[in-house]
Amino acid sequence: MNKNKRVTSYDVAKVAGVSQSAVSRVFQKGRSVSDKTREKVLATADELGYKPNAIARMLITKHSGMVAVIFYYRVNLIYPEVLSLLNKRLSEKNERVLLFNLDDAAGLDDILEHIWTFQVDGVIAIAAHFDNESINKFKQHQIPVVLYNRRVAGHSASSVCCNHEQGIFELVEILHNFKHKNYLVLAGPEESDVAQERCELALKALANKGINNVPIEYGDFSYASGRQAFSNYMASHSAPTAVVCSNDTMAIGVIDEARENCGLRVPEDLSVVGFDGVNAVFWHSYQLTTVKQPIEQMTKAAVDILLEQIASPENPAQLRVWSGSLIQGNTVGPARNEQ
C-alpha cells in the first residue's frame, strides 16, 4: 500500500478532489473550511494515513515547535526531575524539547551553533553559566531565553530562581539558635554558579551572626565528594559542630563520614544542613534538615515566561524568585558543649 513514499497534502487533495490549500486549511485551526470539505479531507487523510509534515511547516511558518533545553548534567540530583517537569509543561503547550547536554565535551559555543541552525522557538538553560555576551547572541538571533537558577547581571535575560539567600539564612538561623559557633562550610564545584552563590550566602549569613573566618571545603556535589571533603577537614582540624552543605547529596556524604569514620553522632555531636530537597532527604537514615526548591512553581514559571517572550519578543525580561520551603529534619540539634 504505502509504497515507500510519504503521503503529502497533494496526495490527499487529489484523492479527495480538492486543492492542496484546502487540505492545508483543514489541518490548521481557525481557518474557514466548509464542513463538507473538512469531512472529505479528514476521511481521505485517515484512509491514506496522511500526517502533516512538521518540517515543511516549520520552514514556512518559522516556528519549529521546539524549545532547546540546555542541561548541565554534573550539577545536581534534582535536575532530572526539573527536566521531566519542563518537558511535561512544554508538551502541554505543544512544544517539544530538544535536549542539549552541556558537559566537558560540548562547550556552550557548540551548543549555540546548533541552536541557531535548528531555529528553536526558545531556550531554557538550567544552571548553565551564561554571561552577557552569550545573552547578546540570543538577542541578535532573536531567540528568547529563560535561565533557570542563574541570573545574569543587568537583567538582560529572564530568569526563574530559587531564593538561595532566604533558604540559607533560614538554615543558618536555626543553627545559630542552637548556639553553634564552630562551623564548616562545604561548597560545591567552583565552576558552578549556583555552588558559588550558595557558598557565599552561607558565609554572609554566618557573618551576620558575627561568625567569621569560617573554614571552607570543596566538593563536586556528589556523595563521595561530601565524604571526602569532610574527611579531609577532619584530618587536620578538630570537629566542627555544624556543617552547612551546598547541596543535599554532599550533606548525606558528610553524615555518613561523620558517623562511620569520625565517631560523631548526628545530630548530637554534629549538625548538618543541606539544600535542594531531594527525595533521599526523607529517608529514615538521614532525615536531613534542608530547604526544598519549589521546582513545581519554578518550572511552570519558566515555561510561562518563555512562551510569553515567544509571543511578544519586545516584552522586557523578567526575573522571578521563589523562596524554598524549610524541611525540618533530624540533623540539627544543640551545639555540643565541649572545649
Next chain:
Amino acid sequence: MNKNKRVTSYDVAKVAGVSQSAVSRVFQKGRSVSDKTREKVLATADELGYKPNAIARMLITKHSGMVAVIFYYRVNLIYPEVLSLLNKRLSEKNERVLLFNLDDAAGLDDILEHIWTFQVDGVIAIAAHFDNESINKFKQHQIPVVLYNRRVAGHSASSVCCNHEQGIFELVEILHNFKHKNYLVLAGPEESDVAQERCELALKALANKGINNVPIEYGDFSYASGRQAFSNYMASHSAPTAVVCSNDTMAIGVIDEARENCGLRVPEDLSVVGFDGVNAVFWHSYQLTTVKQPIEQMTKAAVDILLEQIASPENPAQLRVWSGSLIQGNTVGPARNEQ
C-alpha cells in the same frame, strides 16, 4: 546590521558573487568546490553571520538529524543517567535528542503522532511498553527503533537489554546459599514490563531452588512504596528472612521500614537485595547487595545499533543482552534460625 532578516544562502551567494548552489556545496562535505570559491564563500558567510538553516535542509534531505527518545519517567532512578549518556553518545554522532515523556497525560499514541510528523531519523524507547502493533507502525513509517530494556516477541525490533535473569538468579543464589527459606518478593508497578519481568524471574529463580508459593507485594519503584509494601506485609504475616526487591529504591525503603518499625536488623534478621545499582546503594547506611546494570555499554550499543539501522534499514533487527555486575553489599547474611 542584522535587519531582522535571517541571512540565507542566496544572500551569501550574492555578496560573494557566486551561485546559491556554490554556497550550498561549501557547507556540505565531499562536494567539489574550488579552493577559491570556498574561501570566498566562507569569508562572506562569516562576515554576514550566515548559518545553514537546518529546517530547510531537513526538508530536502529527509534527514532531521534528530532522534526521538521516549522516556517513561515513573520507572526508575537510573534512567535520568541513561538519558544523559544517550544524549552524549548521540551528540557525538551528530544527532540531537528530541525528548518525549511518556506519562499518564501523554499516551504512546500521542507521542507516535508527533514522531511521524517530526520525521525523526530514529527512536530510542526506554522501558516503554511497545507491542507488535506499535512496532509495525514504525515499520510502516520506516523509522528505525531501538528498545531499551524491553523486548518484543518475535524480534521485530532491535533491543538492548540487561540480562535480568542472570542478575536475579545470581542474587537468589546468594540468598539460597545462606539457607534462606522464608522469602518475600517485592514487585514493581504492574504496568511496567521490566517490573513484571523481574518479579517473574525472582519467582522462577526461587522455584528452581524448590521454593514455591512465595508471597508477593507490589510497589511503584519508589522508596515510600517499598516501606509501605513491607509494612503491609508485616501487618498480617510473620517476618520473612529475605526480601527480593525489583529495584534498589524500594529495597532501601524496605530496609528503613524493617529497621525503624519492625525492629529487624539488616542483615542479621533480614536480608534484602535490590536491582539496578543506583548511586545510593553505596551509601554507608545501606550498602545494598544488588546488581548493577551496565548502562555504559547498553547506551553505547543502543546508539550504535540505531545508527546502523538508519544507515541500512534493511538490516535485520538485533538483540543485545548484557549481564549486570554483582555488587556485594552488606545487606545479605545467613538466614536467622528461628521458628
Next chain:
DNA sequence: TTATATTTTGCATTCGAAGTCATTATTAAG
C-alpha cells in the same frame, strides 16, 4: 596544438505545507 577527461559551476527544480489574493459559492438583508 588539439582532443579528451575531469573538475567547477550555475540553472532550474525539488522537498511539503502555508499564506496571498482573486474568484466563486453561499447567506443575509432589503
Next chain:
DNA sequence: CTTAATAATGACTTCGAATGCAAAATATAA
C-alpha cells in the same frame, strides 16, 4: 428577486537549502 456581505475555494508563490543536469572551466594526454 436583487444586491450586498460573507464564507469557501483554488491557483500560485513562498520558505531555504540540496541536487540532477548541462555548460563552462580547467587539467591531462597525445
